[in-house]
Every structure is written in structure tokens, then in C-alpha cells.
Amino acid sequence: MTSSTLKVTTPTDREIVMTRVFDAPRTLVFEALTKPALLKRWFLGPPGWTLAVCEIDLRVRGAYRYVWRGEKGEMGMGGIFQEIAPPERIVATEAFDQGWYPGNNALVTQALTERSGKTTLTLSVMYESKDARDAVLRSPMESGVAAAYDRLAELLATQNPR
Numbered sequence: 426m427t428s429s430t431l432k433v434t435t436p437t438d439r440e441i442v443m444t445r446v447f448d449a450p451r452t453l454v455f456e457a458l459t460k461p462a463l464l465k466r467w468f469l470g471p472p473g474w475t476l477a478v479c480e481i482d483l484r485v486r487g488a489y490r491y492v493w494r495g496e497k498g499e500m501g502m503g504g505i506f507q508e509i510a511p512p513e514r515i516v517a518t519e520a521f522d523q524g525w526y527p528g529n530n531a532l533v534t535q536a537l538t539e540r541s542g543k544t545t546l547t548l549s550v551m552y553e554s555k556d557a558r559d560a561v562l563r564s565p566m567e568s569g570v571a572a573a574y575d576r577l578a579e580l581l582a583t584q585n586p587r
Contacts, residue, residue: 449581451537451544455512467576526560528553
């Protein structure tokens with residue numbers, strides 16, 4: 426799979442939806458989204474960066490925290506889980522340590538649907554405003570997500586006992 430399999434849409438003036446199909450059962454995809462040891466293998470940020478901090482308290486009202494580090498410094502973000510329905514849905518708030526878009530807060534929903542052993546991951550991000558959404562759309566977010574999902578597909582290929 427290549428990054429061209431990432432589909433990005435804007436169904437509302439405050440929302441970005443990204444969809445990708447992975448050749449793995451959703452239980453494996455859910456684990457890769459929620460287990461720090463797995464996230465550190467694919468959720469790396471820009472080239473040359475690492476996910477140095479990955480803390481997840483996977484329960485409703487539990488917190489998560491990510492800090493990426495690279496040559497040019499670090500970037501941190503975190504949030505609170507609003508809903509968890511393994512292995513089909515995760516809803517959480519998102520806030521970056523240093524705001525880079527207006528409002529700097531979003532609600533992220535990750536939905537996993539499985540069909541014939543393949544999992545569709547639909548990531549929906551609802552921003553506080555159209556300006557915030559548009560700022561994110563102007564950023565390199567799409568290429569970053571595509572690259573991360575390519576790494577996730579590679580990881581899942583090693584985890585999937587087919």
C-alpha cells in the first residue's frame with residue numbers, strides 16, 4: 426500500500442476526515458493505535474523524528490500524551506479519552522503544547538470497520554472553527570498522516586499472521 430490510499434475529505438466547514446484501508450483485522454489496528462510500544466514504531470512525526478514520550482491511560486476520562494523529538498526541537502500534544510469501544514472506536518480531545526492553528530483544540534474520532542480481514546480506519550477531526558480547519562489543511566498534515574499510515578501498514582504486515 427502506498428500513501429495514495431489515504432483519502433482526505435472535508436464534509437463540514439470545521440471537519441477533516443481521513444480514511445485508509447489496512448490489510449489487517451481491526452483488533453490488530455486497534456492495538457497499534459493504543460499500545461505505546463507499537464505507536465513508537467510508526468507514529469514518528471516528520472522524517473528524522475521519534476516519538477520520545479508515549480503515555481496512554483486507555484479509559485474514559487483517561488489521558489494520553491505524545492512528545493516527538495527531532496533535530497529542530499520537540500512537539501508535544503495530549504488529550505482526554507471521551508469514548509472507548511474496543512476494537513471499533515476511540516474518541517478523544519486533542520491539544521498541542523504550542524498552538525499552531527487557531528483554537529488549538531479538536532475532537533478526534535477514530536472508527537475501525539472490518540470487512541474480509543481488512544480494516545478501514547476513518548479518522549475524523551472536528552476543529553473549533555473553519556479557520557482552524559483551514560490552517561491544518563494548509564500545513565503538511567496530509568503528507569505526514571500518509572507517511573505515518575504507510576509505516577503503520579508495514580508494522581501491521583509484520584503483526585498479521587496470514
